[in-house]
Amino acid sequence: MADTASATVRDAITTVGAADPAKRDFLKLLTGSAVAIGVGAIVWPFIDSMNPAKDILALSSIEVDLAPVQEGQAITVVWRGKPIFVRNRTADEIKGAESVALNQLIDPQSDADRVKAGKEKWLVVIGICTHLGCVPLGNKVTDPRGDYGGWFCPCHGSQYDTSGRVRHGPAPANLGLPPYTFAGDTKIKIG
Amino acid sequence: MAGLHKSEFENPVVNWIDTRMPIFTMMQKEYGSFPTPKNFNYFWNFGALAMISLAIMIATGIFLAMNYTAHTSLAFDSVERIMRDVNYGWLLRYIHANGASMFFIVVYIHIFRALYYGSYKAPRELLFMLGVVILLLMMATAFMGYVLPWGQMSYWGATVITNLFSAIPIVGEGIVTWLWGGFSVDNPTLNRFFSLHYLMPFMITGVVFLHIVALHITGSNNPLGIDVKSPQDTLPFHPYYTAKDSIGICVYLLVFAGLVFFAPNLLNHPDNYIPANPLVTPAHIVPEWYFLPYYAILRSVPNKLGGVILMFSSIAVLFVLPWLDTSPVRSARFRPIYKQLILVMVASFLVLGYVGGKPPEGIYVVLGRVATAYWFLHFLVLLPILGKLERPLPLPESISRPVVRRPPSSGGGGPLPQGATAKPMEKP
Numbered sequence: 001m002a003d004t005a006s007a008t009v010r011d012a013i014t015t016v017g018a019a020d021p022a023k024r025d026f027l028k029l030l031t032g033s034a035v036a037i038g039v040g041a042i043v044w045p046f047i048d049s050m051n052p053a054k055d056i057l058a059l060s061s062i063e064v065d066l067a068p069v070q071e072g073q074a075i076t077v078v079w080r081g082k083p084i085f086v087r088n089r090t091a092d093e094i095k096g097a098e099s100v101a102l103n104q105l106i107d108p109q110s111d112a113d114r115v116k117a118g119k120e121k122w123l124v125v126i127g128i129c130t131h132l133g134c135v136p137l138g139n140k141v142t143d144p145r146g147d148y149g150g151w152f153c154p155c156h157g158s159q160y161d162t163s164g165r166v167r168h169g170p171a172p173a174n175l176g177l178p179p180y181t182f183a184g185d186t187k188i189k190i191g
Numbered sequence: 192m193a194g195l196h197k198s199e200f201e202n203p204v205v206n207w208i209d210t211r212m213p214i215f216t217m218m219q220k221e222y223g224s225f226p227t228p229k230n231f232n233y234f235w236n237f238g239a240l241a242m243i244s245l246a247i248m249i250a251t252g253i254f255l256a257m258n259y260t261a262h263t264s265l266a267f268d269s270v271e272r273i274m275r276d277v278n279y280g281w282l283l284r285y286i287h288a289n290g291a292s293m294f295f296i297v298v299y300i301h302i303f304r305a306l307y308y309g310s311y312k313a314p315r316e317l318l319f320m321l322g323v324v325i326l327l328l329m330m331a332t333a334f335m336g337y338v339l340p341w342g343q344m345s346y347w348g349a350t351v352i353t354n355l356f357s358a359i360p361i362v363g364e365g366i367v368t369w370l371w372g373g374f375s376v377d378n379p380t381l382n383r384f385f386s387l388h389y390l391m392p393f394m395i396t397g398v399v400f401l402h403i404v405a406l407h408i409t410g411s412n413n414p415l416g417i418d419v420k421s422p423q424d425t426l427p428f429h430p431y432y433t434a435k436d437s438i439g440i441c442v443y444l445l446v447f448a449g450l451v452f453f454a455p456n457l458l459n460h461p462d463n464y465i466p467a468n469p470l471v472t473p474a475h476i477v478p479e480w481y482f483l484p485y486y487a488i489l490r491s492v493p494n495k496l497g498g499v500i501l502m503f504s505s506i507a508v509l510f511v512l513p514w515l516d517t518s519p520v521r522s523a524r525f526r527p528i529y530k531q532l533i534l535v536m537v538a539s540f541l542v543l544g545y546v547g548g549k550p551p552e553g554i555y556v557v558l559g560r561v562a563t564a565y566w567f568l569h570f571l572v573l574l575p576i577l578g579k580l581e582r583p584l585p586l587p588e589s590i591s592r593p594v595v596r597r598p599p600s601s602g603g604g605g606p607l608p609q610g611a612t613a614k615p616m617e618k619p
Contacts, residue, residue, distance in 0.1 A: 044279075045278075045282050045283065046254050046279075046283070048279050049277055049278050049279050049283055050254075050257065051278050053272070053280070054275070054276040055272060055275075055276040
């Protein structure tokens, strides 16, 4: 029985293939698409399971109380496992940052774009050097702050100014800005 | 015998690789044109299904391990975190948990196939014994995996099973302490179980490879249990059996998906959603369903050491099965008495499974003892003498000509239609 059945099937395949190649191509395409969609649907849960889980996303915003930070001081807080520098800038530092001509900058951006309007003394940046991910020095008064009074990265010597903008390579970009909002005068919510 | 392989593949890249390392030629030989008996029924799907099961278990297991913490104070919560917080963690865990059940269902049917059609007989004894090794490795892996969620059943299952070794005279207690890495099932035990649970699937993969090597030397058995006589008796593995296996895989995945999406905890115990408590044993402590028959054998014997020995013997007996069965005829289709006995054996296995899930009292003890007795009677007494007493039905001349007329009641494949016998198929 198997003999005749398989022979019939083979004949049928040959006939169909010979008579209408477009039909066979269509069937192949259809099968291929079904396989691709099926594999994708199976693989996606595996890949997505490696994305941040719900409990990790739930920890992705923090509140920081700014009241204890004196003028000239900076603190480091942890947001999503990264250091966030919060600096209470002095009037001189603000003026220094605002007066730099944009064409002198490696990654041109005005100081006003890096702080919230009316809250110019608070600079909030992600404390990770844009070169290769080290944490720059400069939050403590005793730290080296480089030639521009901001931060100095000990790994490869990048320097940032009092607006967190890169002034000396090898870092290609300014210190990143986390999303944050002011919740009152002395409190911010990061994330 | 060093030297480049002369590859016949036309694709230049494939040819270049194949010339230096002929894996394409090997795959073509072992899974493409591999001559396979043409009369397989769907029982022959279960080897492929077992391979699929193993692959699914390893894939889901690797991703679960990324979120699991093997520490007594964190393990239970990390599993709950997988269920609630990790993206698709519930899916991965339910696939993994039910995958263990699917794996055992498939493997038990695979073993039944081997027993019914005499696939363990010469020259496939080693192939069968490697299969029994895989079964034992699977059991160890499943047991240790069940401990990892660190629920009540995990903890007490681990305690009971490791305590089996305390039945060994003199050294027993020492062995149990060594297994635990302490004086009770505790953090060191959980840590090593996690390590071994991750290792053993890859050992299984290795033995599966040997199992397939042995299979491709002897060739597959078939429902008639007679040897392949000529190329006319075979079909190339691809596309004929890749297609037939695909149908089986679809049905398998349907059942699997049904379990995962509609009854994910059907085969689980609610007690395992209670965190492990070393001070309180659950009222009804039973193993996972696939261990129930052995558990019933253990409980049938009112002696600690005796029960443990009998339980391990129930599987060990399979290692010598090829020599216990003295009949030269493989397939039960041609063994009228064996055909009845193997059904009784399956019934005794099912009764043991049923009894294993019931409290050890009253009728269940009696049933368990009768079934245990039959299990050993079957393998150790009936099979050796049956080969001498039983008169097998006449065997067909070849797979292509199973034209021996049998009464319709005996079941199995019918005679070939006239055209097929009159005009033998031409094979390339």
